[in-house]
Each structure stands twice: as structure tokens, then as C-alpha cells.
Amino acid sequence: MNKDKLKEIQNELPENVTLVAVSKMHTKEEIDEAHKLGCCIFGENKVQEMKDKYNPDYTWHMIGHLQRNKVKDVVPLASMIQSLDSYRLAQEIEKQCAKINKVMPVLIEVNISRDPGKTGVLLEEAPSFVKQCMRLEHLDVQGLMCVGPLTDDEDKIEGCFERMHALFIKLQNEYGEDKFKYLSMGMSDDYHIALRHGSNMVRLGSVIFGKRNYNK
Template sequence: MSIKENINRIKLGLPGEVTLIAVSKTKGIDAIKEAYDAGIRDFGENKVQELMAKIEYLPSDIRWHLIGHLQRNKVKYIVDKVTLIHSLDSIRLLEEIERQYGIKNCIANTLIQINIGEEESKTGVSLQDFESLVSACELCRHVKVKGLMAIIPKGDEESCRKYFKKMKDIWDSLKERNYKNIEMKYLSMGMTEDYEIAVSEGSNMIRVGTGIFGVR
């Protein structure tokens, strides 16, 4: 199937409130343009260097999402360039985002990434450090938290549902609190293999790469 056919097939099965992010890491300009021509405006990149190399060759109305681990020394390059940083996972990173966005007097819209499976191989804030990070976000002037993100452990449907439910419970509990810098607008979870399960458990933002562009 073509990129356009893949996009149409995925969109047909999605509720209207779910944002589809096309994960374009390692994909060339032509493939991204094909997805753009098929109606996609939200694209996700893992690496700052790759993202910056693509931006100037693509339409200015694309909403870029930084979905990979963000190193502190790379924050300065993405100020005012990305719509949403999905991978806020530590107070040290938060402080650098606050500093760099403050220099240009911009607002960084972010998602807090939670390591919900407590996997050593994955980034994301641990559940025991989560509340400390939330409290630190409340003190910022240039960082706004717009929701949560997770990459769950690989597993069967039952396992997937368990982690997605756990994320939705955390998201719901935060939604009931009153914050000035934090709102639970987005719950970013679900990829090519499990996005349908994620959506059924409450995700309203999915990140699909292979399902759109084919095997890398």
C-alpha cells in the first residue's frame, strides 16, 4: 500500500479527537511530502540533528514533534521550532528547557514522559520521581506541560492494556488537580503495533511510523 493509502486506512479507524503523528525519523523529504500531501500535518522526529536538517525543505505549516530522548545540549537548537516536546523526563532537562526558551522569551509546550514499565533500557521519569518533576514544572515561566507520554514495554494485548490503563489513571488524576502550568490535554501513547489498543484505553495522540511509511 502507498503512504496515502496507509494514512487513509489508519484515519478511518480513529475517533475524531485523536491526533495522528507520522513518525518520519530516517525518512527522506519525498516520503514526508507524500504524507503531507495526504493530509498529515503532525510529524515526529527522534533526533534534533535530523529534525533541523529537514525543516527548511518542508512546508512551514508542519507541526513538528520531538518524540525521542532530548539531550540538554541540544535544547537550544529547537527553541521556537517544535510544536511539542514529548520527552520531558527530568528536572535537569526541565531547567535547561526553561533557560533556553527564556533567552528567547518563548514558551515550550511539553509532555512528561513516564517510564511506566520501569525498564532500564528506556528513558522517561520514574513513578517515584514523577511528583517532584510535576512540582518543578509548576515553578517555570517558559515551560507548559500539556499532558503525558509513554512508550510501554512490548507484550501481548493484556500486558499493553495494563500499562495503557495505568497511564490513563495517572492522566485522569492530574486532570482533577488545579495547576497553572500543567494541563492534561494530550495523552500520547500507542505506536504502529498497539495504537488501536491505546486508543481504546484513552489515548488521544498516537505516533505511527512503520504503519504509514513501511518498514525502515
């Protein structure tokens, strides 16, 4: 846990930007420490990790690819699903939320870099997909999410984030700022670029918690 860096980030983020602390592969103890230091929202990529670490006193976002057969496990725990990337997944979220009378805030994941290895709807498909999902009674579509391209080419990252912001503004104008609130864009390596392009929700993991140990 990099306490000084976390404090620096908290001080530099504009008031309108929501910080999601990505706790993937980090312990309950680290999450508790981050919460004491002011982190309120924690993002998990895997359903089992969210289940293992779940604390009802904290707010949890599902930010990783979500399989339909895992939706029933996530719906009772998550305050938001940021990675809605198909209508079949939307239908399953609707089905499981209806069972417990819950309306789930969701973000539509856009594959802004058109990377075949990433999930998300394509840019040109997003407007119709948003409209389709908004018809579902137990989904509350609150904005968009993307993962920036994995590259050192800052111009390429800028271009992706610029297109993402343009789409967000278009949809926000259509549905209203009170309804279409969030552009979740920017992670540890590129959040400064994302902020320059209108992101108001950043998902930060390693810059807060330190590098993950994938050999554990």
C-alpha cells in the first residue's frame, strides 16, 4: 500500500471524479487499510474474489468480464456492474435482479481500441445497445466504461479516449446528465490522459496497492 501516493491521488483528482480502488489480487487487510485512508469503492475483476472479500460496509463494483453463469453471485453484492458487454448478459442481469427486486446500476463497456482480445461493444454499436438495455426494468444504465489500449503510444491512447468522450457527450445529451452520469475511463498507467478527456471515474489498482504478485 502506497499511502503517500494514495493521498497524492486523492488530492489531485477533481471533485467530480470518482475513484474506484481496484483490489484485484489484494487482501482483505489491504482493502481495510485503503478504506481507512478514504477509499470507499472497490473494484473486482473476478466474481470469486468479490465473494471472498465482500464486506457489506464497503461499496463494490464488478469491473471485469462477467460470465452469465456468475451473474447470480454478483447481483446481491455489487453496487454497480461496469462491464456490461452483451445483450444476453443484460438479460441475465435483468433476470437475477428481478428475483431479488433490485435495480442494478450498469455501465456499457465499449471496446474503444477495437482490440479483438478485449470485450465490449464496438463504438458504432454502442448507441443502439444503450437504448436496448435501457428498456430493461431492473437495469439502470448510468454511462460508459472502457479499457485504454495497451501501448506506450500516447497519441493512440489520446485518440481512443477522445472518441470515447465524444460518444459519452452524445449519449449524455440524448438521455440527460442526471441519467447518463459516468465515463469510467483511465487506469494506473493512463488515468492522467483519461482525465484530460473528460473521465469522471477512474479505476486505479497498482498505483495505490503496489504491483500484484501473480505467482502467489
